[in-house]
Every structure is written in structure tokens, then in C-alpha cells.
Amino acid sequence: xxxxxxxxxxxxxxxxxxxxxxxxxxxxxxxxxxxxxxxxxxxxxxxxxxxxxxxxxxxxxxxxxxxxxxxxxxxxxxxxxxxxxxxxxxxxxxxxxxxxxxxxxxxxxxxxxxxxxxxxxxxxxxxxxxxxxxxxxxxxxxxxxxxxxxxxxxxxxxxxxxxxxxxxxxxxxxxxxxxxxxxxxxxxxxxxxxxxxxx
Amino acid sequence: xxxxxxxxxxxxxxxxxxxxxxxxxxxxxxxxxxxxxxxxxxxxxxxxxxxxxxxxxxxxxxxxxxxxxxxxxxxxxxxxxxxxxxxxxxxxxxxxxxxxxxxxxxxxxxxxxxxxxxxxxxxxxxxxxxxxxxxxxxxxxxxxxxxxxxxxxxxxxxxxxxxxxxxxxxxxxxxxxxxxxxxxxxxxxxxxxxxxxxxxxxxxxxxxxxxxxxxxxxxxxxxxxxxxxxxxxxxxxxxxx
Ligand SMILES: [Zn+2]
Numbered sequence: 001x002x003x004x005x006x007x008x009x010x011x012x013x014x015x016x017x018x019x020x021x022x023x024x025x026x027x028x029x030x031x032x033x034x035x036x037x038x039x040x041x042x043x044x045x046x047x048x049x050x051x052x053x054x055x056x057x058x059x060x061x062x063x064x065x066x067x068x069x070x071x072x073x074x075x076x077x078x079x080x081x082x083x084x085x086x087x088x089x090x091x092x093x094x095x096x097x098x099x100x101x102x103x104x105x106x107x108x109x110x111x112x113x114x115x116x117x118x119x120x121x122x123x124x125x126x127x128x129x130x131x132x133x134x135x136x137x138x139x140x141x142x143x144x145x146x147x148x149x150x151x152x153x154x155x156x157x158x159x160x161x162x163x164x165x166x167x168x169x170x171x172x173x174x175x176x177x178x179x180x181x182x183x184x185x186x187x188x189x190x191x192x193x194x195x196x197x198x199x
Numbered sequence: 200x201x202x203x204x205x206x207x208x209x210x211x212x213x214x215x216x217x218x219x220x221x222x223x224x225x226x227x228x229x230x231x232x233x234x235x236x237x238x239x240x241x242x243x244x245x246x247x248x249x250x251x252x253x254x255x256x257x258x259x260x261x262x263x264x265x266x267x268x269x270x271x272x273x274x275x276x277x278x279x280x281x282x283x284x285x286x287x288x289x290x291x292x293x294x295x296x297x298x299x300x301x302x303x304x305x306x307x308x309x310x311x312x313x314x315x316x317x318x319x320x321x322x323x324x325x326x327x328x329x330x331x332x333x334x335x336x337x338x339x340x341x342x343x344x345x346x347x348x349x350x351x352x353x354x355x356x357x358x359x360x361x362x363x364x365x366x367x368x369x370x371x372x373x374x375x376x377x378x379x380x381x382x383x384x385x386x387x388x389x390x391x392x393x394x395x396x397x398x399x400x401x402x403x404x405x406x407x408x409x410x411x412x413x414x415x416x417x418x419x420x421x422x423x424x425x426x427x428x429x430x431x432x433x434x435x436x437x438x439x440x
Contacts, residue, residue, distance in 0.1 A: 019221040113294040116432070119433070119437055185278045
């Protein structure tokens, strides 16, 4: 037995979500149409609305409803410091620390050479323009400590340093409260290789 | 129930990972004893997955997996000995080697000598800034280990290569002294000395460096087919910024 065409189309559409195969998509579609029609309605409207109003901040590239997002528009942030992160969730985590008072740039990804994700996909041209606004003095690279995040940080730093900007990278090593006995040997090896002199 | 075909603590490197279902990853491993193996790391995309932080390329790891089908199940990973720190351009060299292996190495075809050489190359890349020579050596060694003939000492008529002579090198055929009626993309003109230097693993001469690069690029293009390498394109795009 075949499902009605509109249901088939919904299943097909749900499959655009990452990690959702035909079976999960069918399960979701049944759930939305059978168990939670009001939830489904809310989802449809929210999706439609988000597509209409959400765009990227012209300065930091994160999701925003305004041309300049509230964080970039705030006047109590240090405009000489620019922190580069991979995703908006990284920005939120850094904001929670309340340690960083500068501004941000969100790449919306990372260089991923084997997946064909290059400089264009992570908006490097926009970052170069943003960092060279004449006010930014130091760029803090807070991409992940994965091989892709490291490669991303490396190439951004090459591009920015050749344009006369100061570039730094967030540190790595033992976590807060970390005990050597219980830390994984990868982290420990990095901490040893990147040890710093005691002031 | 006994777990079928379980392989314990096998020396491996992660070549690449990609998302699989909601929370898992498919991991492309290069293992010493089984060659290229694909395995599912179940739940590896969950925040607290034990494997999550270890699924990094360019690190010697020990992997335990099971399964008979093409896609295995990865049970555990541990750090192997001698952690490596690839930085800067060396990372892109690593991605390039991984892409070559993913494209050219058939699945489950053991190449323990190539595995050892891959590890040696990663170590060299992490310690030394002269990356081009490391890559030339790896490219040549990889093709040879995979069974592709790259004759360096004799020409196609089995005459010894002469250092001062100019040859045309053609994939699958080798060096010839005559002119081959082939498109320029399928042949490279070079000195005999370049071939002899490559055979002796000596890349000190700048002309050898340049000509060996052209030769390896032509040979790799021949075996890779039409689809270009992502890593090469990425470097070209970065140059354009
Ligand atoms: Zn903004």
C-alpha cells in the first residue's frame, strides 16, 4: 500500500535533516500527522517564519533577524578584539564564561578538506573584510581542537597575519580540576608539548 | 552469542569520518593488518561519547572492531604510542595523503609496508618543515606498494636510464627517448637524472624536486581519473583570497 502523495512528500522533505533516513522520516511524519497535529502546525509556521526573517548578521555572520545582530550592535564591547568561532553554539558557550569582552565572527563551519568544504563555504572573504575594518587589532581563534579546526585556525592566521593583524589561539591542555591520573593521554601529550614557562 | 570476526587492538589511523544516522559516525580506518576498513562508531556524535575525541586523523590508535560485512562495528579506540603533533601546512599534507589513500586504496587489502611508511611520513611532517620532499616520497612509495609500476632505472626498451638524457615519461609505459604522440597531460618531459635521483631517494637537486612533482602529479592524475582532489582545490581557493 502506498501513502497519499502529500504524506510521501512530507517524508521526502523530512529527509533533508541530517542523519534522518527513510524510516526515521516516516516515523516523524506519522507522529506529526497522527499524534501532534498542533505541534505540526506550530512547526510549519515557525519554519515558514524563520525562513522569512532569519538571515546572517552583516558583521559577525551569525543568525540574526536584523542586519546587525544585538551583540554586534551593543556599545559596551571591545571593538579591537575579534573572536572567531565555528558555530553559533560556540559563541554562546564563550559568552557564558563572561570572560571575553570583544566581538565575534561565526564561520558557520570549518575547513573540511576531504568533504570539499573550502574557504568560500566558511565565509573567509567576509571575515577578512570584517577583521580589516581598521578598528580590530587582535583576532582570537577559537575554532575547535580537531584536525579540521586546527587547519581552519592555521589558514585564517596566515591570511590575517599577512595583513598585519595580531592573531592568537585559545589555549588547550588539562581541564579545570583535571587530575593527571584521569586525563586521556592525547590531552596530556598536548599539554606537555605546549607547556609554558612559569612567570 | 559469540561475536564474529572480532579484531582486537589493531594499529590504525583514522583517514576520515562522516555522519551516519542520527548519532553515529562511519569511520574510514587505515589498519596495518587489514588495510582500509570502514566501521560504524555507534553514538560517536553524542556529547559524552568516549570515542568522540579520539576519532582524530594523524594519530596512531588501537581499534577493536567486529563484523563480517563491508561495514564493521567499532567497539573501542585507544591512543597508540607516540602521539603526533601536526601543525600548519603539515595538516594539509596529512589531509592530502588521506585523500589519496581513500581514493586509491581498495578496501580490506593489507599493505603493512605502506602503513609503516604512512606513519613515518606523518612523523617527518610533524618534525620537519621540508614537506614537499616527504610528499614526493610518499606518493611514489604508495603507488609502488599498491602495485603500480613506476620504472625509474630503465627506459621502456629496457635500456638503463642515462642521467644527461631527456626522456618522455608516460603512465604505465615509463620513460622513452622518442616523442610520444599523446596529449601533454599524459606525459612529462624530464631528465634521466630526475628518475635516477628518485630511485636513490635523493631530492636535493632543485630540478629533481620540480620534475618529480610534475611526474607524480601526472601519474596520480592517471590513476585517480577525472575527479579532482578536494585538498588540491582547497589550496588553490585559499591562494585566491
Ligand atoms: Zn553580529
